[in-house]
Amino acid sequence: MKLVVQVKLLPTPVQAAALEATLHACNEAGSWVSEVAFERGEFKNFALRRHTYDHVKSCWGLGAQAAQHVIKKTCDAYNTLRANLRAGNLGRPDSKRYRWATGKPIAFHPRSAQPYDDRMLSWQIPDRTVSIWTTGGRAKKVAFIASVEQLAALVLYRKGESDLLERDGMWFLSATCEVPEAELNADPVGFLGIDLGIANIATTSDGEIMAGRELNRFRDRERELRTKLQRKNTPSAKRRLKKRRRKEMRRAKDINHKIAKHVVAEAERTGRGIALEDLRGIRDRVRLRKPQRATHASWSFAQLGSFIAYKARKTGVPVVYVDPAYTSRTCAECGYIDKANRVSQARFVCRNCGFVDHADRNGSRNIRARAWELWRRGAQSVAPAPPRKPRRGTGRKRSITPSDARCASPSL
Incomplete structure (x- = not known):
């Protein structure tokens, strides 16, 4: 590669x-x-x-x-x-x-x-x-x-x-x-489900949460600073804008690299594959209120997914992409689907069996189950080459x- x-x-x-x-x-x-x-x-x-x-x-x-x-x-x-x-x-x-x-x-x-x-x-x-x-x-x-x-x-x-x-x-x-x-692991013992999000950048089916609060606060500060400098519109403000224009991008890229490296290393250590959501076209499907649009537009899920993909190819870890539909509303224990199951951003309570879990961890477990089912049916897919956009x-x-x-x- x-x-x-x-x-x-x-x-x-x-x-x-x-x-x-x-x-x-x-x-x-x-x-x-x-x-x-x-x-x-x-x-x-x-x-x-x-x-x-x-x-x-x-x-x-x-x-x-x-x-x-x-x-x-x-x-x-x-x-x-x-x-x-x-x-x-x-x-x-x-x-x-x-x-x-x-x-x-x-x-x-x-x-x-x-x-x-x-x-x-x-x-x-x-x-x-x-x-x-x-x-x-x-x-x-x-x-x-x-x-x-x-x-x-x-x-x-x-x-x-x-x-x-x-x-x-x-x-x-x-x-x-x-x-x-590396030679592809054609017989994984299971899959490590990864739920990608904004509040929590990545949540694994093992219960590990890579929170994005620090990055989101940093983005909010940068956005406010850019607004102030653009309104000021002085030569010194323009120089400062130019100097800081790529700082947020570098910060997010560094965090994504660290998360991807950790996820792939954990999957390789335990002999598992990696299960990811197929999030192509999500920006066109999701409609948000105006205050949420800037945060959603800066969500670098595609970059994180591509980092996980190429690092997985280097180590021979298989990657399976699953349909993300209703993974956040489905109970990982009984399979009951209801919008009301998602009580809040972080809390999941099944209306059928009473199962309680962190919402993102519950979603990652559903992603893991779907990936394992696809793999057993022979519909496996290895990590694709990083997209060239x-x-x-x-x-x-x-x-x-x-x-x-x-x-x-x-x-x-």
Whole structure:
């Protein structure tokens, strides 16, 4: 399976200036290549090279490998757009969003990531430095920092391209690693049911509750602070907003990683599989009052599910997805279904047999039972690959990263 190891570069001011100039040149060239592809209706790599390769090298001073990667990045962006159009992610063909997406060529942001292969980038893992190509020459001994686990993955499994990107003044390299998957446990002794929620991020059928109160309070504070800073609208307020814009996302991601690691380790230790709810489309199905919408929109259940899925694939733990309908209203003891069983957010009392339990734990037990029934009937499913969803661009300028696309020719 493919995993991405991201390390932080520590370039000197001279090296950082060279890296920034390189990104700007590559993305400016990519936008020009995109215009040529849009005008000619040519979106295949080798065919597009005939029209753009020489000009990209001469005009922007790119090397042979860099020019080829710029052209390939453009073709990949149009391929991503084509997939989004076919999947309906940009609406119907007669919608305004669809017409906007197909009416202009793709434009790359000046700081969009640029792919590097082993001819343009070499790793010196023991010294924790890299030698990287720039438009001003080779930048040698560019220091980077990484954890012990990241270094081990780079040494053992790094394969393919690495992406150079800049974010908030910091430089990163994202290296692709081919990590072998463990043999799937085809005979689990049971399943560990996981109930995902807002008040409690994850509740297991063993009764363990990973509460989300601290994260929710943090989100509320951040939301209030953003509102105050936006109303103030001074230069210092804007700088503070920019500095804190990703803080909540990083906090939630870190918590989700820790929860997923703990859940998968517990399932592997006990020889069980993992049972998750299939929550696709839940945002469209659930209707909430206005004060609840912000909290529900920031609920990162899909991210937590994807983290559990890929960590399970690494360890060979099977994952089964079940229908979440009525799991919160069904008694885990007698199977009686009634809306009144859910007395409150945290309390479950069966109207039929009198069984009392924590509401989320009762739901996780129902999820576990459904997963075990599916597995016994042979309808098992292993953990899928992490979904690759296109990200939305930010800022006023329409822009994309190498894996994102926003506009393309109607002939796609």
